[in-house]
Amino acid sequence: MILDADDLDAAQTYKILISTIVPRAIGWISTLSKDGIPNLAPFSFFTVVGRKPPVLSITIQHKSDGVTLKDTYVNIHDTGEFVANLVTLPLAERMHKTAFEHLPEVDEFEAASLEKAPSVVVRPPRVALAPVAMECKLEREFTVGDFGDHVVWGRVVRFHLRDDIYNPANSHVDTAALAPVGRLAAEYTLVENVFTTPLEPTILQERQGTRMHRLDGRPADWSAVGQKNWSPSGSVLEK
Template identity: 55%
Template sequence: MIIDTADLDAKSSYKLLIGSVLPRAIAWVSSRSAQGVGNIAPVSFFTVVGRLPPVVSISLQPRSDEVTLKDTFVNIRDTGEFVVNMASIGQAHEVHRSAFEFDTEVDEFEALGLKKADSEVVSAPRIAGAPIALECVVDRIIPMPPLPDHVVWGRVERIHIRDDLYLPGGRVDVGALGVIGRLAAEYSLVDNIFTTPLPDELVERLLVTRSARLDERPSDYSPIDTADWSPSGSTTGSK
């Protein structure tokens, strides 16, 4: 099948992108409004764009109404600061819950039962317990018309790494992170590591093996088929 992207609406395009660009790292973004209200949101349109200085990017869609700007974006725009926290399997449910749309005046740290940790150079708090956190100041904001989408580049000013993860030579012990990623509208635990080449017989077996589900749902289940999913990156329905 060949799909002409000119024929797609935003929802259809989003479905194809999140089902094709896999796995996606999750930026668990914490920010604070100009009024001091804490906000947390998972963003999987996330990557590294520069090394010196280190720069990361996050792409933010509007709320599920496709019009209202998300609190995360408004906070970043108004304060020029945010923190990218990296989440591990122990925080997976809180990551998911932070995708729900809370009212602007709600401090999401309190709503989610998460503790704040002080940052060093930005006013936005870190998420306590996150194994790695990147304190960022805004480098640039790029509008993506005709939709009310925006790309934010953040210059990383401080990197917080849990002591046991920081190895001699400046390497991160990635095998000890228990990091989670995004697969379409679901999550994946990174629990295996390899270098190439792998044995041919192993590759052949893996090619015809469906990924194992950790939640005991049917193998073809997807939240995209439920009423709680929206093409905004937000989750609707009950928190």
């Protein structure tokens, strides 16, 4: 099937993008408001865009009403600082809770029962249990598209790497020990398979046509995108 992107509305395009550009890394972004209130929220329009200096990119949509700016963007715009934390399986449920649309005065660390750890250069705290965290200073910001999605680039000024995953002798991070959680459409995936090519033909044949294995016990064809509380803004509304 061939679809003309100009014929699709924003929700249709969004569904296709988030369902096919997978898995996406989750930028679990911690910030501080001008008044010093901590904020923590996950973003999967997140990637690295530069290596020297190291630069990360986050695309931040509006809240589910399509108008209100998200606290993460407001805080980065106002203070010029943030921290990108890595999400692992033990942290996944609490990460999901930080996607709820809390009021600006709510500390999401406290709402999700997460311990803070101090940063070195920037003011926003880190997620204490995250094996990787990157302190960032705002490098640039701009808007993209008809709805004015905000893109922020942050220059990494400090890396926090758990001692058991990093070998300073060769700058090697033991990625296979991380088991990070990634984003699919409106669901998550645990990255736990590692391989190099070529694979044995028997392995390819055994896996041909197989579906992803669900860890949550739901039916194999269940999709969060098809649920009534799904929002094209990517927000999760707390009930």
